[in-house]
Amino acid sequence: MLDFLNSQGTIYVSMVLGGVLGLSLYLPLLAGQLSLASPGFYALGGFVAAVLSTRTFDVEGTYPVHLVLVEFVVAAVLCGVLAFVVGLAALRLTGIYLALATIAFVEVLRVFTLNLELTGGAVGIFAIPQPFGTQLSYLWLAGPLLIAAALFTWRLEKVRVGRAFAAVREDELAAASMGVDTTRAKITAFVLGGVLAGLAGVIAAHQINTWSHRQASFDASIAYLAFVLIGGSRTFLGPVAGGLFLTYLPEWLREQAKHEFLPTWAAEFLRTGRFIIYGVLLAASCVFFPRGLITPEFLARIKRIGRGGGRPRGQDVRQPEPETVA
Amino acid sequence: MRLIFQKLLNGIAIGSVYALFALGYTIVFSILRVINFAHGAVFTVGTYLTYALTGAAFGRNGQLRNASLPVELNFWLALVLGALGAGVIGVIVERLAFRPLRRRGSDPLLTLVSSLGVAIAVVNILQYLFGAENYSFGETLGSMRASVTVVGGELPVVVRTKQIVIFVVSMVMVVALTFLVNRTRTGKGLRAVAEDLTTARLLGIDTDRLIRLSFFISGVLGGIAGALIGLAGSFNYQFGVAIGLKGLAVIVLGGLGDIPGAVVGGLVIGVAEAFVPAEYNAYKDAVPFVVLLVVLLVRPQGILGRAQVQKV
């Protein structure tokens, strides 16, 4: 049983990190910024862990966990500073322009890490020491990170700063006119997302054991975007669920491919066609579920069912939901 | 001096294809104010279609391994048909990913993501069918010289015939497109729709048909660009993504939605890439994105675009 869990360990950890990465995109989105920059910070965090553990800390045997915590701090600071700079530079950009700028940022970062000797060039850094003997044990790091991030986000939306984010998202001009420092709000949201992605990178680098420029990819941007858009862009549970589920989906498909009754072409499709499914899901989600699967309305309905049913309390004129990403 | 000239020519050659590709984005953006992320995928499909029409066989890895069409067309004929096919695919994309969202007045970002989803699905379907390997068009220029020497002597400045062909075809398409948009009745309709969709519709212009037409043209341009790039080197299922991202830099640089802007942007980026010193060759891929970042931060409307004024 334990063996099974261990072999599955990798996917569980990846799922949990997927949830974290979904949140890293959700946080800037709270302030109206659709940022595709997370893979850049994720990669940076991983490189911090990789470089520190292979070159700076000279360790024999199992890598001590407290050093991973040190890496957390360093990664958080570096990602925070970089996110601050990027966020500041991108302040005036909105919508498509901001998304494009963050895509460009990730690409530039990728090419730099591809060429720097420090980051291992094209090959990357390998033989990154492991703090844990089994894959499943990484949940000791990833789990608390996800839970802390989720709780933080949940609380954030209920308090002053989170309300300010929402105001900026809804109408930046009106928010400013009501006393909200929109610059500070946007940069804060952006930095939170960047730091979170960086922390996920630290864990992933140790878990996967190697790290390279390939971690800063446009494909990854799409994946995290899918977590939020398909999972649900209006509540913190959406990106978490999206991250968990969509990370698991390819694994599940691969398992299904093992069924004997499937013709080879179908099995092959399930094994390698996960991006086809991602793409179709993403497009279908935009067309049929613009706000994702887990919406506040959906959650409210579950709560009502839990309480014993009944119709929603009356509201005034019901306007159709506007279809926006942010 | 010769080196500079050589680099300039190289830059212009590749830049003209970037321009051609970027025009596909521009046409759709000018009308719908949305970036069609599926353009790179359509571009790839067109290239594969052209390849298939030349009768060549597909490699060893995809589902359709070793398959080939029972036709064996001349490259240029295959290019034309392949491009037309790409145009059709473009229209299908519009129907699937754009129209439902337009009907509901969705945010352009949502439409962008929808087109992105389609792009990913299409490109990976190509991988599934044809494998991940590289394909190339082989020698199609027949008896023509492989290259032309522009400036002779010890260190000749040389232009490959393929490059000349690419440049000429690209420029012809640009001219044809400009003519279409500025001098024909259909073009007038396109410009009206670009100006204001609702008003155009109120004036009795069949906006749906024109939107379909613009996606068709966009796909055709993409298909041609793809076959030309494939001709110059090789291609695989992913090359649409890389050039798709570069194309974004091109249109932002030139000004989103601006036709001459796409040409200017394409040539500037092509030349910029060509002038990257050899030691930094590995950084060449970052050039379009650095350009994109700089433009977005300094002058988001691009070289030829107009600054957007927000009314309170």
Next chain:
Amino acid sequence: MTAALEVNALTRRFGGVTAVDGVSFAVNPGEVFGVIGPNGAGKTTLFNLVTGITPPTSGTLLHDGADITTARPHQVARRGIARTFQNIRLFSELSALENVMIGRHCHTRSGLFSGVLGLGPAGAEERAVRKRAIELLALMGLASRAEVKARNLPYGDQRRLEIARALALEPKVLLLDEPAAGMNPAEKTALSDFMRRLRADFDLTLLIIEHHVPLVMGLCDRIAVLDFGRLIALGDPETVRRDPAVVEAYLGEEG
């Protein structure tokens, strides 16, 4: 007596268009000050200049004697200048209550971590904000709609909500951009009375852009008339009504 708001030779050019041209006036504390003029006269641009949304091309702005010419919108708001918008700008996805709570933003201080973790005074502050917001909603007759999303409210309620939100800012100066738009005559009269009570209860200075001339004449202590960006008349309603320049530019059309 320092002017609540002082505008000196304020000018704003957009490319070739001069939207506001050398406008100067001073608003006395506690006044109800009207700004009228034909469409395109520059009234909303003037408000935008005062609230820091648009930087002036030249001229100065003073609030309680302090220079606010280069102040950004949130700084202007913090000084106690609040506004409503011609085309309502509520936070559509947020509830009525949340909209008003945002108005309390600059009077509260709980930061990122103190707020999320509920440390120290943050919890009490949050409760106070909520309480105040409900009071203001009740004042505007919206208490029963507190949890309704702003965009689901009927038009009249939305206008009232915008005012409630502006009041949450604890302003000393309140700028209202066409508050009577879309109202019938009975509602306009009620609005007039409401404005007077507002000024008294909240100790406000009011600036009102309005098209409906009788409303302005009956309500305002003084009126500024703009035409093509320039101030063509300034004075009490009777004086303004009789000013030939005004009659020609504006009132003449109304008859």
